[in-house]
Amino acid sequence: MDQNQTTPLFGLSLDATSKKFLSETARWASFLAVIGFIVCALVVIGGIVVAIAASQFDNAFDSYNSGSSVRMSGSGFGAVLGVVYILFAVLYFFPCLYLLRFSNHMKVAIAAEDQTRLTTAFENLKSVFKFMGILTIIILSLYVLGFLFGGLAAAFS
Amino acid sequence: MEQQTDIFSNEVKIDETAKSHILGMTSWAMIIVATAVLGSIIALVAAILAPKIDFSSMEMEGFSAASMMQQKSVGSSIFSLIFSLIIYYFLYQFSTKASAGVKTSNMDEVKAGFKGLKIYFAILAILMILVGLVLFVALFAFI
Numbered sequence: 001m002d003q004n005q006t007t008p009l010f011g012l013s014l015d016a017t018s019k020k021f022l023s024e025t026a027r028w029a030s031f032l033a034v035i036g037f038i039v040c041a042l043v044v045i046g047g048i049v050v051a052i053a054a055s056q057f058d059n060a061f062d063s064y065n066s067g068s069s070v071r072m073s074g075s076g077f078g079a080v081l082g083v084v085y086i087l088f089a090v091l092y093f094f095p096c097l098y099l100l101r102f103s104n105h106m107k108v109a110i111a112a113e114d115q116t117r118l119t120t121a122f123e124n125l126k127s128v129f130k131f132m133g134i135l136t137i138i139i140l141s142l143y144v145l146g147f148l149f150g151g152l153a154a155a156f157s
Numbered sequence: 158m159e160q161q162t163d164i165f166s167n168e169v170k171i172d173e174t175a176k177s178h179i180l181g182m183t184s185w186a187m188i189i190v191a192t193a194v195l196g197s198i199i200a201l202v203a204a205i206l207a208p209k210i211d212f213s214s215m216e217m218e219g220f221s222a223a224s225m226m227q228q229k230s231v232g233s234s235i236f237s238l239i240f241s242l243i244i245y246y247f248l249y250q251f252s253t254k255a256s257a258g259v260k261t262s263n264m265d266e267v268k269a270g271f272k273g274l275k276i277y278f279a280i281l282a283i284l285m286i287l288v289g290l291v292l293f294v295a296l297f298a299f300i
Binding site for chain 2: 032119
């Protein structure tokens with residue numbers, strides 16, 4: 001195959017324009033990662049608050065309901081919701097971490113012309129895309145399953 | 158700032174390991190684009206085909222609640238589809254251009270891919286800022 005004339009002598013070298021694009025990408029990635037960490041922290045706090053509030057509601061409901069013969073308690077739901085919140089935060093933490101690592105390595109690689117850092121930066125960005133890709137496939141699969149089961153339920157009802 | 162143009166200088170290159178990482182990245186990026194756009198299309202189809210709930214007892218100034226909810230759902234699905242097409246176009250651009258550039262050792266194509274990646278991240282960041290501002294305003298509106 002004919003090697004393109006834009007190919008430098010020793011393969012693909014990053015010129016000034018590429019460095020500028022990658023540097024700006026790293027800056028936006030850093031911003032997104034920091035916002036992501038803040039969102040993770042807020043979701044964890046939200047999960048704890050929801051779990052505490054729901055358990056207090058359950059206690060109040062149980063004490064109100066203690067004299068009744070009918071047991072209607074939603075105990076455990078708040079805790080489950082809190083755990084779901086925290087799981088979501090943990091799940092969201094990893095792509096943010098990879099994104100921050102990409103950003104830091106890329107900034108240093110461009111500033112110090114460091115080949116190893118550049119490779120590590122690309123490796124981390126690949127991890128971000130891999131993580132997000134797997135996540136979107138799982139979400140889409142759940143969505144399609146819900147759509148199919150909903151359609152079947154509507155058809156047989 | 159002086160650019161290093163000397164071929165014996167310590168300039169950074171996209172070596173074989175970096176190439177394999179970029180190719181992996183572009184493959185996953187394409188999967189993300191495909192699943193995200195497909196998800197938006199399915200959401201639109203689901204909104205259009207969703208069975209209408211009978212809210213005839215809840216007439217609201219001449220419009221039934223069911224038809225209002227249906228229109229809102231279809232409208233938001235169309236908005237979501239257009240929005241995802243705009244955002245993921247740049248990720249698609251990164252995926253196709255960077256992949257082709259790395260495979261054919263064409264730096265111009267790789268550059269075009271990096272540009273798409275930059276725009277994709279910039280749009281995501283601006284979107285985050287807008288969502289944050291809306292939430293901030295909403296928080297103060299409720300207080």
